[in-house]
Amino acid sequence: MSTIIRLRQLTKHYRMGETVVPALDGVDLDIQEGEFLAITGASGSGKSTMMHLLGCLDRPTSGLYELDGQLVSSMSDRQLAIVRNRKIGFVFQTFNLIQRTSAVDNVAVPLFYARRARVRDPALKALRRVGLEQRAGHKPSELSGGERQRVAIARAIVNEPRLLLADEPTGNLDSKNGQAIMQIFRELHQSGVTIILVTHEMSVAVQSERIIRMRDGRIIQDRKADDALRHELLGEATGTRRIESRGVEAPLVVARPVKV
Numbered sequence: 001m002s003t004i005i006r007l008r009q010l011t012k013h014y015r016m017g018e019t020v021v022p023a024l025d026g027v028d029l030d031i032q033e034g035e036f037l038a039i040t041g042a043s044g045s046g047k048s049t050m051m052h053l054l055g056c057l058d059r060p061t062s063g064l065y066e067l068d069g070q071l072v073s074s075m076s077d078r079q080l081a082i083v084r085n086r087k088i089g090f091v092f093q094t095f096n097l098i099q100r101t102s103a104v105d106n107v108a109v110p111l112f113y114a115r116r117a118r119v120r121d122p123a124l125k126a127l128r129r130v131g132l133e134q135r136a137g138h139k140p141s142e143l144s145g146g147e148r149q150r151v152a153i154a155r156a157i158v159n160e161p162r163l164l165l166a167d168e169p170t171g172n173l174d175s176k177n178g179q180a181i182m183q184i185f186r187e188l189h190q191s192g193v194t195i196i197l198v199t200h201e202m203s204v205a206v207q208s209e210r211i212i213r214m215r216d217g218r219i220i221q222d223r224k225a226d227d228a229l230r231h232e233l234l235g236e237a238t239g240t241r242r243i244e245s246r247g248v249e250a251p252l253v254v255a256r257p258v259k260v
């Protein structure tokens with residue numbers, strides 16, 4: 001197996017006036033081609049920052065990022081756009097579809113950027129892969145949340161990228177639709193696509209093969225998702241739900257000092 005992603009001391013600092021936020025703080029990571037990896041961690045731990053850098057949507061403050069043997073951390077915006085279009089598919093929590101146009105035209109957008117001569121057939125083929133060919137003419141407003149996310153996945157895979165990045169792809173979906181999305185990811189993984197998925201849902205993370213946990217812009221745990229880890233994390237997830245349900249009362253307590 002070959003290394004598709006190599007990060008060395010990857011760092012992203014955001015400047016907020018006088019203060020500097022170390023959103024990503026010296027990450028070392030190797031990912032092999034064909035891996036299915038989940039990134040977890042509390043809100044603010046740097047997961048989205050990491051995904052933006054991996055997806056070549058943003059550049060690091062310092063450190064090295066090699067994608068498929070190419071040093072992308074020092075590329076120009078134009079070069080990054082080409083890498084994104086050829087090698088990377090991105091799926092967002094909020095789907096990010098163009099509202100006024102049909103599913104098939106949404107899926108075709110990356111093909112236009114790639115200046116492909118044939119557009120409609122590959123777009124329909126990608127829709128077929130996510131089971132939505134019969135919805136090709138529907139606009140996003142005429143589709144359910146689960147279907148919209150499947151259109152977004154079709155758009156992400158239409159150029160047949162080697163790497164698929166998904167930031168909380170099931171975050172806006174109920175568990176049934178979330179599972180349908182995970183099933184598509186499993187099939188893509190089986191066809192050889194490298195998948196990196198950010199999620200705060202342990203029940204989603206345990207469906208990957210390797211789980212990375214982040215805190216304060218660093219990787220604090222990196223483990224193979226074997227049965228022991230799955231058991232441990234699902235146990236923890238039950239614990240989290242208990243804390244969250246207790247948290248329902250918390251805002252009332254917090255609200256008091258604010259009113260004073």
Ligand code: ADP
Pocket residue numbers: 014015016021022023041042043044045046047048049050
């Ligand atoms: P996560 O996705 O794990 O919730 P993020 O990567 O979005 O975390 O954020 C990591 C840290 O960086 C947070 O403290 C966040 O407030 C900060 N941050 C993220 N994006 C920006 C930005 N564009 N400008 C300033 N700070 C940011």
Ligand code: MG
Pocket residue numbers: 047048049
């Ligand atoms: Mg995030």
